[in-house]
Amino acid sequence: MTGKHIVVIGAGYAGLSAAAGIGRGPNQVTLIAPERRFAHRVRQHEIAVGRRVSRPEVSHVLRGRKVTHLATRVVELDLAGRKVVTEDGERIAYDTLVYALGSRTAWSGVPGAAEHAYSAENAEELHRRITGAPAPGTIAVVGGGATGIELATELAEAHPAWQVRLVASGPVGGWLSQRGRAHVLSVLGRLGVRVDEAHQVTAVTAAGLETAAGPVPADVVVWAGSLEPHPLAAESGLAVTDRGQAVVDDRLRSVSHPDVYVAGDAASVDLPGIGHLRMACATAQPQGRYLGKLLTGRTDKPFAFRYLTQCLSLGRGEALVQLIHGDDSMKPRVVTGAAGRLVKSVIVHVLPLSLR
The missing domain is CATH 3.50.50.60 (FAD/NAD(P)-binding domain)
Structure with missing residues (x-):
């Protein structure tokens, strides 16, 4: 070439x-x-x-x-x-x-989501909205996947005067092992996050969420869907x-x-x-x-890849390192606490350095 x-x-x-x-x-x-x-x-x-x-x-x-x-x-x-x-x-x-x-x-066609919710891409705007609020209120984070869990725990830890609710259509952390999901729910509970599972969001308004299970009032909505x-x-x-x-x-x-x-x-x-x-x-x-x-001739082999771990930040003091098989299926073992936090920290700090 x-x-x-x-x-x-x-x-x-x-x-x-x-x-x-x-x-x-x-x-x-x-x-x-x-x-x-x-x-x-x-x-x-x-x-x-x-x-x-x-x-x-x-x-x-x-x-x-x-x-x-x-x-x-x-x-x-x-x-x-x-x-x-x-x-x-x-x-x-x-x-x-x-x-x-x-x-x-993805806003997934939910009415009002793009107009009334903050996505992870709007993280700086979200920070200004919360810190500029005249008084604490309720933050509803939509999505029980990795992004939703990380946002909910981080927001709850940083803003304890606010009520954080994690709203999900299915089980929060449902893809994790039994131990992994249990640890996530434990940390959410410790941080005072209210978990609302089986709440399919049908609309987002200035007043919060409309869901199949009923309304969820919120001053700020954070969208962490697919x-x-x-x-x-x-x-x-x-x-x-x-x-x-x-x-x-x-x-x-x-x-x-x-x-x-x-x-x-x-x-x-x-x-x-x-x-x-x-x-x-x-x-x-x-x-x-x-x-x-x-594209520089240093390999001519097909692309190969195997999974190693899944890591979640759960605020500054906690994390979850979920061990997985090469096909992305869960192993029962997890690493949590200070050790999990250290592993997660090393990974996120090494990522930019490994781009080269």
């Missing part, structure tokens, strides 16, 4: 890792993403309570690599003409495209699943456009013995690193 122009779009865990890796090779590499600093997505719950989070500059991550960073947004893909179109109208030609635009919080891939892949004509993820082969190459590789939450990756990879930094970053090797 010597002499090729490789364009990478997206500077998340997958895109930045891919650009840094490809930049070690002989080709011209352009990274297109509006962020000038790495958005450390797995620490948004900390930003939501005003904690300072280390976010390295993109230029620092790419230092010593042959990569040009264009701090703008891609709004269109011309797949037939092999060009990307930026928000200022520039058309940039490529020989190979790495599509890594990732995912965003994720959805960026729609540009589907809009541009890449072959995608019903969920909108690009369909790729065993080398993360688009099955419809062989000059396009897809990594991270934007890709629908299925592996033998493991199944469909979930959207997570734990799966995105290895895909980006793999493409960095593949």
Whole structure:
């Protein structure tokens, strides 16, 4: 691939890792993403309570690599003409495209959610809303997955005068082992979080939530539902699943456009013995690193991956490290307390350093 122009779009865990890796090779590499600093997505719950989070500059991550960073947004893909179109109208030609635009919080068609709720992407706005309130009230966090649990525990610990309610359609932490879920519920209880399970949210209003089990009054609503891939892949004509993820082969190459590789939450990756990879930094970053090797000739093997752990922050003093099998199924053993917190802390601090 010597002499090729490789364009990478997206500077998340997958895109930045891919650009840094490809930049070690002989080709011209352009990274297109509006962020000038790495958005450390797995620490948004900390930003939501005003904690300072280390976010390295993109230029620092790419230092010593042959990569040009264009701090703008891609709004269109011309797949037939092999060009990307930026928000200022520039058309940039490529020989190979790495599509890594990732995912965003899905509002799931719930009326009023986008208008009245804060998502994890709006963590700084959420912090200003809570700290600027004239008096404490009720915060309703919607979603019993990892993001909802981390936000609920962090908010409850940082703002003990506020009543935090965690509202979920199913069991909170229901995917965890029995010990893991029990620990999560124990910490939530200790922090005074009210857990409302079997509450399917049907609407969000200025007064709080409407659910199938009845209204949940709230002064602030935080939406921590499922994720959805960026729609540009589907809009541009890449072959995608019903969920909108690009369909790729065993080398993360688009099955419809062989000059396009897809990594991270934007890709629908299925592996033998493991199944469909979930959207997570734990799966995105290895895909980006793999493409960095593949597109510089340092490997020609198919993409391989196995899960190791799942980690949850439960405020500053607690965490859960859930041990899992390589196929993402739960082992009974968990690590909690100070040891769990140390493991989680090491992981989130090492992640930005390992992007290169």
